[in-house]
Amino acid sequence: MAVNPDKLTALDVMRDAPVIPVIVLHDVAHAVPLARALVAGGIRMLEVTLRTPQALQCIEAIARDVPEAVAGAGTIRSASDAQASVLAGAKFGVSPGYTSAVGKACRDLGLPLLPGVATGSEIMMAQEDGYQQLKFFPAMQAGGLPMLKAWQGPFGDVTFCPTGGIHAGNAAEFLALSNVACVGGSWIVPTDAIQQGDWARIEQLAREATQLAR
Incomplete structure (x- = not known):
């Protein structure tokens, strides 16, 4: 599927592949080979979390050197995070x-956002601001499959990306739900594989x- 990163919507991000990798990078040198490995394996939407001092530089490197990838910024917690992410080249954002x-900052910047929610009230707040595609986080700790099933009734117009505790062994159960478009997970970008430069393993995952x- 062809995706224009400059006309991206949150739904485009969610529907591109079954999994959005949740990436934590401590070394800028790892960013480009990691992104290339993920793209080679069929994953293009890459959430680089703003959890390390190097994160923005990593987003910048991926945006510059891996045009087939769509670099996104995770752990956006403020308007300044959103602004810095866009300046670094991020094409979508994810918040915990x-x-x-x-929400307003991302809208003003034209940055598609997957806002994090864990309760019905948070869903309603996000919907009031026009957000229908949401990240359910932390998914397992906040109720997992039973919670998503319960939300199908009152929030049947919302599409979720559950993240947090999702792995290869349970991802399919979440993806089978009608209100789930994709899942977020770190299992396809294991820390040891990144540190060892085992890009072939990451491509296979x-x-x-x-x-x-x-």
């Missing part, structure tokens, strides 16, 4: 929670992830 200030049924 939701505030109207973050990405390839396996694309085969998960939705």
